[in-house]
Amino acid sequence: GQQLNQSPQSMFIQEGEDVSMNCTSSSIFNTWLWYKQDPGEGPVLLIALYKAGELTSNGRLTAQFGITRKDSFLNISASIPSDVGIYFCAGPRDDKIIFGKGTRLHILP
Amino acid sequence: KAGVTQTPRYLIKTRGQQVTLSCSPISGHRSVSWYQQTPGQGLQFLFEYFSETQRNKGNFPGRFSGRQFSNSRSEMNVSTLELGDSALYLCASSWRDGYTEAFFGQGTRLTVV
Numbered sequence: 001g002q003q004l005n006q007s008p009q010s011m012f013i014q015e016g017e018d019v020s021m022n023c024t025s026s027s028i029f030n031t032w033l034w035y036k037q038d039p040g041e042g043p044v045l046l047i048a049l050y051k052a053g054e055l056t057s058n059g060r061l062t063a064q065f066g067i068t069r070k071d072s073f074l075n076i077s078a079s080i081p082s083d084v085g086i087y088f089c090a091g092p093r094d095d096k097i098i099f100g101k102g103t104r105l106h107i108l109p
Numbered sequence: 110k111a112g113v114t115q116t117p118r119y120l121i122k123t124r125g126q127q128v129t130l131s132c133s134p135i136s137g138h139r140s141v142s143w144y145q146q147t148p149g150q151g152l153q154f155l156f157e158y159f160s161e162t163q164r165n166k167g168n169f170p171g172r173f174s175g176r177q178f179s180n181s182r183s184e185m186n187v188s189t190l191e192l193g194d195s196a197l198y199l200c201a202s203s204w205r206d207g208y209t210e211a212f213f214g215q216g217t218r219l220t221v222v
Contacts, residue, residue: 033210042113042199042213043152088152095165096142097201097211099152 004089006100014108019076021103023089032072033090033097034063043088047074081107111136113202113214121220127188130217134181134202141183142211143175146197155198158183190221 006023013019023032031050035043047058049065049072056063062075076083086102114133122128134141143155154167158177175185181202187194197218201211 031210035213040197040216040218042115042201042216045210045212048210095159096154096157096167098154099144101151 004091004098004100006087006089006103008103009101010104010106012106012108013079015079015081017079019079019083019105020073021075021087022071022073023100024071025091026070028069029072029091029093030069031092032063032065033092034061034072034074035088035090035099037086037088037102039085046087076105079105079107083107113200113212115198115200115214115217117217118215119218119220121222122190123222124190124192126190127186128190128219129184129186130198130200130219132183132185132200132202132214134183134200135204135212138202138204138212139181140203140205140211141177141181142201142203143183143185144199144201145169146199146216147195152199155185187219192221195219195221 004023004025033048034046036046037043047056047063052069053067054065060077064073084107086104088102089100090097116131140159142157145153156175157165161177172188177183197216199213199216201213203211
């Protein structure tokens, strides 16, 4: 079936560092979505991308829709403790949204 | 504008029982999807309803069912609970047909003992 592959699976960074993560697929997506999930909560939509090559920012977060339409990237600048959580990429497919397995972000004190 | 509301937040049931979870979508949203989230499997799609009709169903046994009411509120039911049904059940709503964005509730944490 359709899969979204996220990497890395987890990251350990120092507060203040920049973070990069990506999501790839073997098939084309027309929309890329990035969600963040805090422990015990539902995922929260961070950024939605609708056009190949599009670069969209939301505060310290920047996401890009890959030109091939088979990948997307999320960057977080100057990380802070509240950035801890799981970041999911997602895309609509056949009247449902499918999700990657997530990238778990840890911030070292 | 109120977000997606799921009730209850936490639930403990014993094997063999059945359970009903509720989801109230964002006002004006007509599409409601349900997902099961477990540590090992991630977010797995259960089913999606639009205007009271189930449009899509994931690969779950028939013990998992759902419905949507005319006010777009949705319920999902799991019968004959098994230990492996313990998970966070998430509901997401979207406003348009063939949706491209979904907004999630906080989830219902179901524990089967």
